[in-house]
Amino acid sequence: MPAIQLRLGAFSAAIAVLAATSSGALAQKKYDIGATDTEIKIGNIMPYSGPASAYGVIGKTEDAYFRKINAEGGINGRKINFVTYDDAYSPPKTVEQARKLVESDEVLIVFNPLGTPPNTAIQKYMNAKKVPQLFVATGATKWNDPKEFPWTMGWQPNYQSESRIYAQYILREKPNAKIAVLYQNDDYGKDYVKGLKDGLGAKAASMIIVEESYEVTQPTIDSNIVKLKSLDADVFFNVTTPKFAAQSIKKMAEIGWKPMHFLNNVSASIGSVMKPAGFENSQGIISSAYLKDPTDSQWKDDAGMKAWNEFLDKYYPEANRADASVMYAYTVAQGLAHVLKACGDDLSRENVMKQAASIKNLELGGLLPGINVNTSPTDFAPISQLQLMRFKGDTWERFGEILNGDVGG
Structure with missing residues (x-):
């Protein structure tokens, strides 16, 4: 009798382990609109035309970086589908493009949209829709307000x-x-x-x-x-x-x-x-x-700079390497890749923001030595250090x- 009880106990334990493992596996895979087993759809808004068109190179560099990621197998096996639109640095146009990305294209997040007035115009909409407005390309201080705007986060040191x-x-x-x-x-x-x-x-x-x-x-x-x-x-x-x-x-x-x-x-x-x-x-x-200057000869043997040059050689050879915006775009795209990788198989919008708010001492190849990326649930300012020049x-x-x-x- 004790032997049968023992075997039944072991069998029950095995079933329990199997159930836990199965439910764990089921719980792990979680998708919101814009994410599947094979794809992560990322939206972006840039001034490719208009008064701030010099920044359009940021969107082009990001597109090249995601092509690099896809060529190397994607993030956790998923390819990035990068959808980027021009708003000409005009807030009404930004609103139009954000709605298109969220409601028609059904992106998981809107990543690195550029400019303070354009991002101000869509901030309430993005938060009402609970779609991450992640790593906005503006240093306005107001992007660090997790209490009022939990779906909006900055990137660079604030103004x-x-x-x-x-x-x-x-x-x-x-x-x-x-x-x-x-x-x-x-x-x-x-x-x-x-x-x-x-x-x-x-x-x-x-x-x-x-x-x-x-x-x-x-x-x-x-x-x-x-x-x-x-x-x-x-x-x-x-x-x-x-x-x-x-x-x-x-x-x-x-x-x-x-x-x-x-x-x-x-x-x-x-x-x-x-x-x-x-x-x-x-x-x-x-x-x-806060970024390395690609034109500075002191970085010629730097590992981070070598990786940057190799990336451009292969995926964006026509880039102007003296343009700081190219380095900016490269580092913020790496920041997003870090967050998406940390999400694992939980690609819910909530988890994207959770991982974005849990970055600890992240070193990126384009940042100056001693400058790291740090966030927390109460601090949505990823980079806050600078050096005068x-x-x-x-x-x-x-x-x-x-x-x-x-x-x-």
Whole structure:
């Protein structure tokens, strides 16, 4: 009798193990719209045309990176189907494209849509639909607000953190500065201005002598630059996107205005800003970085840079390797690949956000040494560190230590 009981016990235990294993296997495979056994459909919105079209290269690089992933077998055996649309940096068009991606194309997520006004226009919609608006391509501080917007997450260091770092430098190096600010008249521009004021603290009111805004629809900002020069500022904080950044550098040289010049890092690209503006006109400009500069010879033997060059050789040979946006796109695509891999067979939208909010000390080949990706359920700011740099010759030279300008949402 005891022997029979023993065998029955063992048999029951085996059944229990089998049931647990089966239910575990069944529980593991979980899909929302946009994911299957063979495919993960990713949506994207970029300004391939219009005033911010210099950033279109980001979407092209991401497309190339996902082709690389697919050629290597996909992510956990699933191929990426990357669907990217042009919104011309026009918020009403962004809304239209987001609806198309979510309701017609039925993507799992909308990944890295670009620009502060465009992302602002779709944020409430994405959160109401509970579709991840993941790793948005804008450093606005408001993307780090998991309580109000649990389906929206940023990627790069936020604009207020960056401005605070410049403010610290100005207070240290030029405490009696007369600062002129030029900014794009939208959330992106205003975020930078807020960070600068917060960083300067009580001295902001006396140090900032003018805040000049421009509209993204303007063909040129030459008149804005002429006006700022006439006010005798000795520090210029230049909050512009690439087209206008190149214009401002050229115009300043033309009229002989030479203040201490801070340029926001969204326009620090050698290929799309400094070179078109003229290297001779760009000397001494200060900006900040979190990515390796592909044109910097110090990285020639760097493993991360070698991998980047091999990827471009094979999948995007026509890329302008001096354009920082190409490196940006490469790292954020790697960030997404990390998240999707971590999802395993649970490709629900909820799990995508859960994994995106659980990144610990992720090192990516394109990030500067010492700068890692970190998130948590209460911190949706993946990268918050920067290093200052100054333009010299035909390249950027980094100086000082890695700085953290952490700002919450």
